Amino acid sequence: MNKQEYPEPIDTFAHWLQEYVSITKNNYPSACVLSTQGLDGFPNARNVSLKSIEKPYLIITGSTLSRKGKEIDAHPKVALTFWWEETKRQVRIQGTASVISEEDALFFFNDRSYESQIVSTISTQGAPAKDLELLRVRFRESVKRQQPINKPAHWSGWKIKPYRIEFLEFNASRFHNRVLYTQSEEGWDIIQLEP
Numbered sequence: 803m804n805k806q807e808y809p810e811p812i813d814t815f816a817h818w819l820q821e822y823v824s825i826t827k828n829n830y831p832s833a834c835v836l837s838t839q840g841l842d843g844f845p846n847a848r849n850v851s852l853k854s855i856e857k858p859y860l861i862i863t864g865s866t867l868s869r870k871g872k873e874i875d876a877h878p879k880v881a882l883t884f885w886w887e888e889t890k891r892q893v894r895i896q897g898t899a900s901v902i903s904e905e906d907a908l909f910f911f912n913d914r915s916y917e918s919q920i921v922s923t924i925s926t927q928g929a930p931a932k933d934l935e936l937l938r939v940r941f942r943e944s945v946k947r948q949q950p951i952n953k954p955a956h957w958s959g960w961k962i963k964p965y966r967i968e969f970l971e972f973n974a975s976r977f978h979n980r981v982l983y984t985q986s987e988e989g990w991d992i993i994q995l996e997p
């Protein structure tokens with residue numbers, strides 16, 4: 803990677819993502835692993851989709867009542883990890899998450915497929931399922947009705963402001979190229995790491 807070309811690491815990130823998206827056959831190319839600190843102290847990780855890059859933030863969405871929602875609320879320091887097979891690149895981002903505005907949440911909700919909107923409305927993500935069959939019936943009925951779906955109050959998203967970003971260019975020899983950016987008062991400290 804060329805350090806001079808993109809002094810802002812988020813631009814390098816956007817460029818790498820765009821290169822991957824342009825060649826991958828992955829149907830979910832914006833998927834990444836979101837790691838949070840669990841309320842019980844265990845780290846917790848799950849895949850989410852990166853919805854947007856809005857400098858200096860990365861945007862993800864979901865239910866604030868979900869486990870990740872409660873964990874981010876208690877510990878806003880999170881990590882996002884991307885692995886892009888076709889371009890053989892990994893990006894690790896640590897940053898601080900905060901809930902997006904209601905207006906932005908509405909924008910991202912309206913951008914979801916109709917079926918996803920219904921699921922977010924009729925189900926409480928991650929709650930123990932009392933009657934999954936009843937939930938399926940409600941889902942099918944809502945799909946048939948084809949009425950506009952209002953965004954539930956708990957459905958929102960988070961904007962993550964990166965603090966550390968590590969870029970890794972994978973090498974089969976394991977002699978990876980690793981460059982770490984860390985936010986400082988003056989800008990970004992950039993160091994090359996051993997493989």
Ligand SMILES: Cc1cc2nc3c(=O)[nH]c(=O)nc-3n(C[C@H](O)[C@H](O)[C@H](O)COP(=O)(O)O)c2cc1C
Nearest residue numbers: 830833848849850851863864865868869870871928
């Ligand atoms: C490829 C992929 C993309 C996903 N994208 C999202 C997403 O953008 N938002 C979301 O809330 N869950 C997404 N999920 C589901 C999450 O992995 C997870 O099951 C859900 O967010 C509940 O996690 P939690 O209980 O830790 O809150 C995705 C799953 C996969 C496999």
